[in-house]
Amino acid sequence: MAEPPYLRIVAEIRRRIVEGDLAPGDPVPSTRQVAREWGVAHATATKALNTLRQQGFVRTEPRIGTVVAESGRRPEAAGPGGSGGSPSRAPRRAPVADPDHELTRERVVRAAIEIADAEGLAGLSMRAVAARLGVGTMSPYRHVAGKDDLVRLMIDAVFGELRYSERPPPGWRERVETGARELWALHRRHPWLAQRHLLTRPLALPNVVAGAEWMIGALDGLGLDPTTMVNLHVLVHAFVQGLAANLEQEAQAEAATGLTEDEWMDSQQRAFADLVASGRYPVFGSVMASFAETGYDLDLDVLFELGLRALLDGHARVIEDHQQRTPHTKE
Structure with missing residues (x-):
């Protein structure tokens, strides 16, 4: 056998x-x-x-x-698969408890x-x-x-690692930004999290709800209706989760192909060069040509910072629009 x-x-x-x-x-x-x-x-x-x-x-x-x-x-003494000795003679360590x-x-x-x-x-x-x-x-x-x-x-359990200050920052933007950074760091520590915590199937778990409480609480009292408050919270979570999904998926892709991220990009250079040479994508070709000497490094942390600023700017516009319609609300 x-x-x-x-x-x-x-x-x-x-x-x-x-x-x-x-x-x-x-x-x-x-x-x-x-x-x-x-x-x-x-x-x-x-x-x-x-x-x-x-x-x-x-x-x-x-x-x-x-x-x-x-x-x-x-x-x-290694047991099954050992290079010497019989598994039946492998000594066992006496358990202390x-x-x-x-x-x-x-x-x-x-x-x-x-x-x-x-x-x-x-x-x-x-x-x-x-x-x-x-x-x-x-x-x-x-x-x-x-x-x-x-x-x-x-x-x-991992959502229980989120540590929000008992004294939140004074402004809604600072509080949402703090929450987003905590969430990004959490997904960085636990890349698998983005694969199982689905936005469309929220989990009724204490620590998950505690995180939502912090984020939604930042938007309370700004004149937003409940649906908009939840939607803005979900957008932040979706942004973080969408970036974080690449962490685990990249590891899975490397295991499946045997190629690192850099090796994969090297293997695609000829195909990209042919597409640029076709002349059908002039803007893409011009951008790629600008990277000829410096290259382009796709850095998820850099993308997080850029995306977070853009997302919070969008939040500000939505809040401003609501406050213009209901000027009696506080900031």
């Missing part, structure tokens, strides 16, 4: 660790990188990394990813967030969470109903 693909991946990464190609603290290939390098599904890549984690060869660092553990097991007994919903959610931050939602599963926590596969189900329930709790 052929060896399962995940065990071949385990054996190769373990070899790199044992032979010193990967030292303690070094990052190991992510789920996306494993899937691309070995040509396997994300589920297979996740299973391989979980096996290495269970064997003690790797560990997970929040916002960093999977790294080589300070002291991994010897290869002959029953991890299932100490398991809480908060630990399950935090472990899931760490996985999603490092590997994307494609690398998240209940099995992966259990492996991260070192508990039985079914143990997390005692605290969450399943993956969908878990993702809802993850969204609420």
Whole structure:
């Protein structure tokens, strides 16, 4: 019987660790990188990394990813897929406590967030969470109903990271700007968030509503009707979310194509040059020609700043129009 693909991946990464190609603290290939390098599904890549984690060869660092553990097991004690010794003779570390007994919903959610931050939602599963926590596969189900329930709790937990001052800035513009920057930073820390927190399907979660309270509260008392207040709030959220969606999608595209963003652009240069040379797009061609020496760097943070100013200018115009119709309202 052929060896399962995940065990071949385990054996190769373990070899790199044992032979010193990967030292303690070094990052190991992510789920996306494993899937691309070995040509396997994300589920297979996740299973391989979980096996290495269970064997003690790797560990997970929040916002960093999977790294080589300070002291991994010897290869002959590595269990399935090892290069020496029998799995039945692999020694087990004596537990200092029953991890299932100490398991809480908060630990399950935090472990899931760490996985999603490092590997994307494609690398998240209940099995992966259990492996991260070192508990039985079914143990997390005692605290969450399943993956969908878990993702809802993850969204609420990361929105709880928003830290708004108890003394908001005095003007509506400053307050909305502060809220938008907090929201952008949140999506920067958790790129997967833009994939699951849909505008068209808002979630009734305490921390999500707290964020809306801050933003909508900035527009209260300006003479706006409730629909306009909510629409302006949603526009800010849509702007941030739309930019942030590119963070996770770029990572997925790199995993699927094997090309970095720069490598992808290099591969498209001939096609763009042919389009410009056709003469059918004179303005586009002129703009591209201006980048011949300096190039163009698409920077999402720069786009955020530019877009936020334009969006707030638009908010100001809407508010001004409403106040002209109802001059008795305050600023």
